[in-house]
Amino acid sequence: MSRPVELPRWMDIGLLPLVNLALALAVCALVLAAVGLAPWQVLALLVKGAFGSASGLSYTLYYATTFVFTGLAVAVAFHGGLFNIGGEGQAMIGGLGCSLVALALGDRLPSAWLLPLMVVAAMVGGALWAAVPAALQAWRGSHVVITTIMFNFIAAAGLAWLLVGPLKAPGSMSIETLPFAEAAQMPGLHQALGWLGIAWPRTPLNLSVLLALVAAVAVALLLWRSRAGYELRAVGFSADAAHYAGVRPRRQVMLAMLVSGALAGLVGINELAGVQHRLLLDYVMGAGFTGIAVSLIGRNHPLGIVLASLLFGALYQGGAELAFEMPGFSRDMVTTLQGLIVLFSGAMAQVAAPALARVHALLRPRSALGAGADHG
Numbered sequence: 001m002s003r004p005v006e007l008p009r010w011m012d013i014g015l016l017p018l019v020n021l022a023l024a025l026a027v028c029a030l031v032l033a034a035v036g037l038a039p040w041q042v043l044a045l046l047v048k049g050a051f052g053s054a055s056g057l058s059y060t061l062y063y064a065t066t067f068v069f070t071g072l073a074v075a076v077a078f079h080g081g082l083f084n085i086g087g088e089g090q091a092m093i094g095g096l097g098c099s100l101v102a103l104a105l106g107d108r109l110p111s112a113w114l115l116p117l118m119v120v121a122a123m124v125g126g127a128l129w130a131a132v133p134a135a136l137q138a139w140r141g142s143h144v145v146i147t148t149i150m151f152n153f154i155a156a157a158g159l160a161w162l163l164v165g166p167l168k169a170p171g172s173m174s175i176e177t178l179p180f181a182e183a184a185q186m187p188g189l190h191q192a193l194g195w196l197g198i199a200w201p202r203t204p205l206n207l208s209v210l211l212a213l214v215a216a217v218a219v220a221l222l223l224w225r226s227r228a229g230y231e232l233r234a235v236g237f238s239a240d241a242a243h244y245a246g247v248r249p250r251r252q253v254m255l256a257m258l259v260s261g262a263l264a265g266l267v268g269i270n271e272l273a274g275v276q277h278r279l280l281l282d283y284v285m286g287a288g289f290t291g292i293a294v295s296l297i298g299r300n301h302p303l304g305i306v307l308a309s310l311l312f313g314a315l316y317q318g319g320a321e322l323a324f325e326m327p328g329f330s331r332d333m334v335t336t337l338q339g340l341i342v343l344f345s346g347a348m349a350q351v352a353a354p355a356l357a358r359v360h361a362l363l364r365p366r367s368a369l370g371a372g373a374d375h376g
Contacts (some may be wrong), residue, residue: 011360090126267288295308
């Protein structure tokens with residue numbers, strides 16, 4: 001088995017994902033040409049739909065906000081040596097947590113108190129749902145991939161039972177709760193900018209986008225600027241070596257999964273508090289699995305995850321616009337593009353690495369020689 005090619009950090013995080021993305025776009029262009037569509041026209045319309053208007057940009061950022069939460073969730077677990085595939089279930093239970101707070105206290109507390117409580121409830125719900133697979137992994141050796149997948153199904157079944165039973169809105173045919181009180185609704189960006197006298201179109205984008213940026217910064221500080229993060233990454237590199245150095249692997253497994261679940265739980269804030277204003281059955285819509293692709297493309301780094309989330313947000317929004325603007329184009333083609341990006345950034349992430357390593361090796365002696373000549 002060949003070893004992964006070692007690249008400088010800036011190439012591994014910054015350049016390699018761009019090369020992989022370019023390869024995916026090139027293959028997608030060939031597919032589009034094969035079905036009779038002009039690749040450049042498709043790309044131009046996709047970019048225009050995603051970034052060409054205030055409304056399009058807002059929808060792109062709205063989708064990206066959810067993907068930042070789930071991408072960060074996957075990345076934190078990955079740095080701890082774990083593959084958390086339970087983002088779907090953790091997001092559902094996180095949404096349940098914030099919804100219970102909204103329904104119970106919506107008429108009793110102002111937004112300044114209620115919204116932070118909902119954020120905490122969402123994080124606690126997601127963390128608790130991740131805690132059981134984490135404990136099974138740490139103390140019983142049950143593989144976290146299997147247990148988190150199983151917990152996705154349990155969360156979906158439990159949420160369905162609640163929404164057709166105890167939490168169902170009385171007299172409604174829809175599978176949903178009563179609407180949240182106004183105090184439990186996250187302000188939209190158009191509202192926040194309106195307070196500043198700035199006109200902005202009404203879209204699903206809400207102030208959860210700021211929460212996503214805070215989460216990205218917090219994860220970066222945790223992983224690379226704290227002792228807990230250092231120990232977590234040490235366990236991820238080698239649990240035996242970390243244990244020999246005095247680190248407790250079980251504690252780090254729990255920490256990684258609890259933080260991962262808490263981040264996934266924040267999806268409920270963006271989708272429920274920010275947009276739907278009620279608890280629904282299928283509001284996660286695969287975001288937990290998309291977070292795996294986002295984390296892979298972003299090389300499990302918060303900055304890369306933010307950029308990858310923007311990419312997937314643009315694909316979602318731009319693809320929707322393309323389906324209206326271009327005859328013969330379907331959303332299935334957007335799914336094909338997403339699959340190619342995941343293929344080149346995940347399973348084939350190291351295909352371009354040897355070529356980049358050779359280029360770096362060719363340029364490095366010249367730069368070193370030039371530096372020596374200048375010094376002399």
